[in-house]
Amino acid sequence: MLGQFDFGVIERNLPYLLKVGMTFTLTLTAMVVVGGVIFGTLLAMMRLSSIKPLSIVATSYINLMRSVPLVLVIFWFYFLVPYIGAWIIGADRPVQVGAFLSSVITFTMFEAAYYAEIMRAGIQSVPRGQVSAGYALGLNYWQTMGKIVLPQAFRNMVPILLTQTIVMFQDTSLVYVLSITDFLGAASKVAERDGRLVEMYLFVALVYFVMCMAGSYLVRRLQRRIAIIR
Amino acid sequence: MHYHWNWTIFWDMTPEGTGTYLHTLLVGLGWTLATGLAAWVIALVLGSILGVVRTAPVKWAAAIANAYVEVFRNIPLLVQMFLWFFVLPELLPRNLGDAMKQMPPPWASYVPAVLCLGFFTAARVAEQVRAGIQALTSGQRMAGTALGLTLPQTYRFVLLPVVFRIILPPLTSEFLNILKNSSVALTIGVVELTAAARAMQEFSFQVFEAFTAATLIYIVVNIFVVFGMRWVERRVAVPGFIGPAVKGGAH
Numbered sequence: 001m002l003g004q005f006d007f008g009v010i011e012r013n014l015p016y017l018l019k020v021g022m023t024f025t026l027t028l029t030a031m032v033v034v035g036g037v038i039f040g041t042l043l044a045m046m047r048l049s050s051i052k053p054l055s056i057v058a059t060s061y062i063n064l065m066r067s068v069p070l071v072l073v074i075f076w077f078y079f080l081v082p083y084i085g086a087w088i089i090g091a092d093r094p095v096q097v098g099a100f101l102s103s104v105i106t107f108t109m110f111e112a113a114y115y116a117e118i119m120r121a122g123i124q125s126v127p128r129g130q131v132s133a134g135y136a137l138g139l140n141y142w143q144t145m146g147k148i149v150l151p152q153a154f155r156n157m158v159p160i161l162l163t164q165t166i167v168m169f170q171d172t173s174l175v176y177v178l179s180i181t182d183f184l185g186a187a188s189k190v191a192e193r194d195g196r197l198v199e200m201y202l203f204v205a206l207v208y209f210v211m212c213m214a215g216s217y218l219v220r221r222l223q224r225r226i227a228i229i230r
Numbered sequence: 231m232h233y234h235w236n237w238t239i240f241w242d243m244t245p246e247g248t249g250t251y252l253h254t255l256l257v258g259l260g261w262t263l264a265t266g267l268a269a270w271v272i273a274l275v276l277g278s279i280l281g282v283v284r285t286a287p288v289k290w291a292a293a294i295a296n297a298y299v300e301v302f303r304n305i306p307l308l309v310q311m312f313l314w315f316f317v318l319p320e321l322l323p324r325n326l327g328d329a330m331k332q333m334p335p336p337w338a339s340y341v342p343a344v345l346c347l348g349f350f351t352a353a354r355v356a357e358q359v360r361a362g363i364q365a366l367t368s369g370q371r372m373a374g375t376a377l378g379l380t381l382p383q384t385y386r387f388v389l390l391p392v393v394f395r396i397i398l399p400p401l402t403s404e405f406l407n408i409l410k411n412s413s414v415a416l417t418i419g420v421v422e423l424t425a426a427a428r429a430m431q432e433f434s435f436q437v438f439e440a441f442t443a444a445t446l447i448y449i450v451v452n453i454f455v456v457f458g459m460r461w462v463e464r465r466v467a468v469p470g471f472i473g474p475a476v477k478g479g480a481h
Contacts, residue, residue: 064445064449067406067410067448067449067452068410068444068445068448068449069410069411069412069413069414069424069448070410070413071413071414071416071424072413072424072427072441072444072445072448075424075427075428075431075441076441076445079431079437079438079441080438083233170304170305170306170307171306173306173308173309174306174308174414176308176417177416177417184306184308184309188312197312197316197317197320198316198317198320198321201309201312201313201316201317202313202317204309204312205305205309205310205313208304208305208306208309209301209304209305212303212304212305213300213304216304
């Protein structure tokens with residue numbers, strides 16, 4: 001039955017799939033992890049802040065992002081970013097933002113809400129006495145956070161942050177809805193051009209599966225290595 | 231930078247002439263709910279079976295269930311959607327594959343979307359059920375055995391009634407996820423809420439009104455589900471056993 005399929009199509013298009021597609025996917029993932037964790041940590045700090053307005057703004061933002069589908073958020077930012085850009089530089093018509101930059105902004109804003117909840121749990125896992133000790137030493141809020149609380153929170157949460165990153169790596173395939181050439185987008189273009197949907201989509205599934213399995217295996221190993229024995 | 235807001239657009243007729251834009255969005259919501267609910271039935275039944283099997287003392291069955299969870303969790307939902315829609319009909323025997331492709335319009339997309347979401351979410355439900363069973367003290371299982379119950383009876387009458395009460399909050403989250411994930415079905419042609427908002431934007435050029443409305447509808451659905459499930463949690467709570475305190479972190 002498999003006789004009618006031509007798996008050579010994968011080999012012939014491999015350079016395109018990897019150089020164009022996978023590079024986009026991995027670069028996007030890497031930039032969003034960095035941006036998302038930084039913005040997420042700020043959101044978590046705001047959410048836990050004793051300054052009510054800050055905490056309300058952060059909580060609403062996190063809840064909003066977590067209650068709408070990523071696909072809708074992708075569409076939102078795709079249309080919104082040109083207007084925000086125009087507003088920032090004071091232009092009177094929407095500015096053109098490239099597919100890559102638009103995706104980076106979208107995923108950073110969206111994933112930050114999820115990273116924020118992880119970092120919140122991390123910050124709350126640090127004993128209160130640590131904060132008091134920081135203040136007792138005469139450190140201010142930023143010093144206590146930066147030198148005492150966040151390093152511990154981050155260390156406690158590294159495995160969960162990485163697991164969320166594997167989920168996010170899978171989610172980046174949704175940029176397909178904007179016809180962007182990420183790994184799936186590249187495969188889909190080849191699939192439709194050559195009429196080889198079965199071969200290409202099975203290949204894509206296999207690649208994602210192997211990468212994510214390897215990723216979660218590494219996370220489990222890391223988890224055992226960095227676990228703090230209390 | 232000029233954007234012409236027009237909030238009365240929802241009461242305008244669509245170019246197709248089948249109703250107002252608001253009507254388009256509500257029909258979309260209907261498909262979101264229909265897809266999510268049908269998939270949830272599959273996810274809950276299959277996920278519970280898989281979750282139970284993973285904790286049962288039958289090695290090979292547990293291995294199969296574990297493999298299922300790994301496969302369905304490590305392939306992106308969108309790719310799975312394409313596998314169900316484009317790939318499966320080609321791999322099935324010809325007449326069955328053709329029957330799948332030749333279903334009348336909404337069903338040719340709806341059926342693969344429901345199957346995809348159901349099997350995808352089953353892996354996540356299985357994970358929750360397994361965690362719930364393992365969270366119970368081993369004395370529960372032993373008590374069942376000591377009473378002379380068979381293994382299936384122990385699960386049915388001792389373990390699962392407690393497990394499902396414990397995992398109601400995470401199951402609520404999974405149910406909300408399935409509703410949100412149903413938006414991925416727009417890639418294979420299901421006109422659910424997000425696709426309806428997109429269609430409205432394309433016809434009316436009122437981007438932000440369309441997306442604002444869709445966002446608000448999703449939030450309202452979320453609120454309904456969360457409050458509905460809290461009510462269920464209170465109804466099924468065993469007095470003095472698993473109190474509402476356990477359920478604080480619903481969502």
